[in-house]
Amino acid sequence: MRALILETPGNPPKLAYRDTPEPALGPRDALLRVLACGLCHHDRLAMTGVLRRGIPSNAILGHEICGEVVKLGSAVTRVALGRRVVPLLTNACGECERCLAGQEHRCISGQGIGHGVPGGFAPYVAVRETALATVPDGMPPEQACLLACPTGVALQAIQDVACLKAGETVVVTGASGGLGVHAVQLARAMGARVIGVTSSESKLGPLMELGAEDVVLAGGELDFSEIVLAMTGERGADVVLDTVGSPLFGSTVRCLAQYGRLVLLGEVEGRPAQLNLAEVLFRDAVIRGSTGVNRRQLEQAVAMAAGGQVKPVVHATLPLRDILIGIGWMQERRLFGRVVLLPNG
Ligand SMILES: [Zn+2]
Ligand SMILES: [Zn+2]
Structure with missing residues (x-):
């Protein structure tokens, strides 16, 4: 072959x-x-x-x-x-x-x-x-x-690691990427308010069609965490699903509400990240990594795709x-x- x-x-x-x-x-x-x-x-x-x-x-x-x-x-x-x-x-x-x-x-x-x-x-x-x-x-x-990667991988991170609940606000970084477009749909299907972060203006419309309520452009004059805080009445997001990693670390933590959960799903550059750890302490924040998917959640992803909840x-x-x-x-x-x-x- x-x-x-x-x-x-x-x-x-x-x-x-x-x-x-x-x-x-x-x-x-x-x-x-x-x-x-x-x-x-x-x-x-x-x-x-x-x-x-x-x-x-x-x-x-x-x-x-x-x-x-x-x-x-x-x-x-x-x-x-x-x-x-x-x-x-x-x-x-x-x-x-x-x-x-x-x-x-x-x-x-x-x-x-x-x-x-x-x-x-x-x-x-x-x-x-x-x-x-x-x-x-x-x-x-x-x-x-x-349906395994990226959909099942995003499903596991949202369901088992972030423990996202209906009504919560979730920020998805790299929202137009492979993990991001599926994380946006799955979080929306679970009843969350989704804020997407992307680097390209042309992707705003398509992300809103997938279920993002708001989309923020990264790389502008204002750090995207400031915009997320403004969009949530200075409260911050309950969950950040980060598919980008070190280039955004710091901003992703600053998006979090008190008791917020940051889940790391990707690292695009393989570089060390820097952060003032007080940002974690004062928020009582949780930072976790998530990779892979088990068979039960892969089967769930298949069922959700068959049922039209995720495309x-x-x-x-x-x-x-x-x-x-x-x-x-x-x-x-x-x-x-x-x-x-x-x-x-
Ligand atoms: Zn993959
Ligand atoms: Zn085994």
Whole structure:
């Protein structure tokens, strides 16, 4: 099969689109024909060499997969041939204490799909059956591939980490990015008032269509935290979902109300952040990180998409070999939602 191999990370990375053996199947693995694979910031950071941990040489990246089951290992019982499925981000064993407790994304022996084990930037990928959720046949694969990361990842952060309640005010930074556009929709579906933060004026209208009540432009004369305070009668936001990280740290904390919760979902630059810690103390603030998604919440994301409560936002689809066009759009911040790659088309 012709897969995209990351030969040497860098800017630009050295990539090869070349023949490589089809993945071997273990007894509890399913072989998926990859119908669509989202292009995540994680992939861009791995390609450019910012993120090196856990990336083997000659890696096949890509963890935002929708595939059709085309072959089964001898002991598979959970999925059937021909079904359309979406994997978690981790090839979870299904047997360890964390998997049995429903924390498959923290599986003790689990390896990340698209770094520890080969990912979806290839026509075929092998995934442990316990890491799969079934999606309705009629759901377009370019949308379904976004249901684990970024949709499920945003859902977990909102539901389990931020513990967002109806009626609360939530600020979403990087609101027009892949995590942001889905976090805005999910927070709105849960009855919160959503304030989006974006760097581009052209994205204001589309974000309001997704459910943001207000949208603030970052990078203006006034820090966006000042605008958020003004919009909330100087009270601040109950929750900030930050998909950007260090470049906004400080401003994100200053958006918080008393007892506010800041949840970190992304770090785009991999740099240290600076903050006067009194800003945290005086607010009784909570700062937490959140990554990944477990199977229960992936299944919930699938159900919410099937029910129309969240619509995966696809900026464009590209053949896998044109990945560098997508990376370029990312770097120019031209995206609204995700670029989705088609390894078989
Ligand atoms: Zn992702
Ligand atoms: Zn496990």
